[in-house]
Amino acid sequence: MLIKGKWVESNRRSEIKNPYSGKKVGTVSMATGAEVLDAAADAKKFSSALTAYERYDILMRTAQEVEKDSRDYVASISSESGMCVKDAAKEVARAVSLLKVSAEEAKRITGESIFTDVVESAKRNLAVTIREPIGLVCAITPFNRPLNQVVVKLGPAIAANNSVILKPSEKTPLTAIKFVKALINNGLPPRMVAVVTGDPAEIGDALVSCPHIDMVTFTGSKEVGEHIAKTAGMVKLTLELGDSGALIVMDDADLAKAVKTAVAGAYGNAGQSCRGIKRILVHKNIEEAFVRGLKEATEKLKVGDPQSEDTDIGTLINEVQALEVEKRIADAVNKGARLVCGGTRKKAQITPAILTNVPRDAAIVMKETFGPCAPVVTVNDIEDAVSYVNATEYGLQTGIFTNDLAKAFYAAGQLKVGAVIVNNGPQFDSPAIPFGGVKKSGLGREGIKYAVNEMTTVKTIVF
Numbered sequence: 001m002l003i004k005g006k007w008v009e010s011n012r013r014s015e016i017k018n019p020y021s022g023k024k025v026g027t028v029s030m031a032t033g034a035e036v037l038d039a040a041a042d043a044k045k046f047s048s049a050l051t052a053y054e055r056y057d058i059l060m061r062t063a064q065e066v067e068k069d070s071r072d073y074v075a076s077i078s079s080e081s082g083m084c085v086k087d088a089a090k091e092v093a094r095a096v097s098l099l100k101v102s103a104e105e106a107k108r109i110t111g112e113s114i115f116t117d118v119v120e121s122a123k124r125n126l127a128v129t130i131r132e133p134i135g136l137v138c139a140i141t142p143f144n145r146p147l148n149q150v151v152v153k154l155g156p157a158i159a160a161n162n163s164v165i166l167k168p169s170e171k172t173p174l175t176a177i178k179f180v181k182a183l184i185n186n187g188l189p190p191r192m193v194a195v196v197t198g199d200p201a202e203i204g205d206a207l208v209s210c211p212h213i214d215m216v217t218f219t220g221s222k223e224v225g226e227h228i229a230k231t232a233g234m235v236k237l238t239l240e241l242g243d244s245g246a247l248i249v250m251d252d253a254d255l256a257k258a259v260k261t262a263v264a265g266a267y268g269n270a271g272q273s274c275r276g277i278k279r280i281l282v283h284k285n286i287e288e289a290f291v292r293g294l295k296e297a298t299e300k301l302k303v304g305d306p307q308s309e310d311t312d313i314g315t316l317i318n319e320v321q322a323l324e325v326e327k328r329i330a331d332a333v334n335k336g337a338r339l340v341c342g343g344t345r346k347k348a349q350i351t352p353a354i355l356t357n358v359p360r361d362a363a364i365v366m367k368e369t370f371g372p373c374a375p376v377v378t379v380n381d382i383e384d385a386v387s388y389v390n391a392t393e394y395g396l397q398t399g400i401f402t403n404d405l406a407k408a409f410y411a412a413g414q415l416k417v418g419a420v421i422v423n424n425g426p427q428f429d430s431p432a433i434p435f436g437g438v439k440k441s442g443l444g445r446e447g448i449k450y451a452v453n454e455m456t457t458v459k460t461i462v463f
Contacts (some may be wrong), residue, residue, distance in 0.1 A: 028177070
């Protein structure tokens with residue numbers, strides 16, 4: 001753990017095991033509630049004097065170090081999470097990009113000028129606004145993106161000159177610690193970031209209700225996000241709580257591209273992605289052709305050792321999660337779905353599954369299913385597809401494949417989600433655009449520029 005600018009260890013330790021082999025890959029300290037409060041209090045006291053250029057330079061040099069050490073990061077991500085090295089390499093490359101964009105945004109934090117003579121009785125005064133750091137940001141990150149989710153939160157927090165207390169997932173903390181060490185190696189003041197590791201049941205409430213915290217940024221389950229919202233009190237919240245992400249495929253779509261997108265979105269990181277494809281809504285006229293293409297592409301994927309270069313599908317985070325996915329597949333089949341292929345479990349690993357005739361109320365499509373599943377739901381038209389997407393409690397991102405501009409505009413206007421992606425999947429991302437959902441998918445927006453806005457406060461000065 002990193003507390004008061006020093007790396008410390010406690011007598012209470014937790015083992016981190018490789019989900020594929022079961023072998024120990026490291027140990028971390030188990031923080032107490034008192035240690036969390038101590039770490040937060042010191043981080044709050046620290047006031048950064050870093051200039052915009054200095055923050056830019058730290059983030060840019062850290063990006064260069066991560067890129068140089070990419071093989072080590074790939075190995076770390078794969079060993080503690082079970083992510084296949086192909087996906088881990090993409091994660092590292094994306095983290096480098098996120099850091100570089102964060103570095104640039106450190107130099108772009110600006111305000112505006114406003115004249116006040118906008119009503120009859122007002123005089124012409126000049127008001128200017130400036131953006132100041134929000135203070136101490138509490139960042140809580142999930143297991144499925146051991147590096148990216150840390151960078152997504154720490155990059156803009158540092159760009160905005162905030163102090164941070166980071167609690168990485170208790171399942172995958174090793175890569176996060178490695179990354180924070182890189183930040184410090186490249187000039188970040190050690191007291192500007194604290195790292196606490198441990199059981200969220202023991203330290204979670206102490207962390208989010210801590211009186212020193214000014215903002216909580218969290219990625220994880222809806223249930224935990226709702227608990228944080230009730231516990232944190234009067235602090236700023238950014239909550240990214242997942243989705244039952246849909247891909248809509250209309251009968252005028254480019255089928256080959258839609259199939260390729262479906263494979264990447266449903267099976268990437270073994271299906272453990274908040275913006276991944278959790279259900280595929282296919283027009284009844286092309287369903288047979290689409291499923292045929294999807295099956296052919298799916299059966300080419302190799303499931304195996306995540307650290308093998310030719311593996312396409314690694315493991316889930318643990319066997320408990322794999323059992324839950326297996327249960328949801330069985331539930332859908334019992335309700336009338338047809339298992340086209342896959343769905344076989346071996347410990348924490350599941351072969352990629354395609355299901356058709358999936359009932360619309362099955363848990364596998366109504367809830368966020370974290371596993372390599374491609375459930376296909378038949379739809380009659382664009383109105384039917386949009387209505388079904390909107391029927392769930394989530395609303396993060398939706399992809400639609402169509403060559404009809406009218407259908408694309410209808411979907412863009414009527415879908416109750418944070419983003420609509422035309423002719424690509426809900427897994428689409430860019431560090432330059434806002435990311436976040438509506439309804440139970442969360443509050444606030446990520447995406448570097450937008451996260452910087454969330455992590456700053458506006459001060460108005462009137463002359």
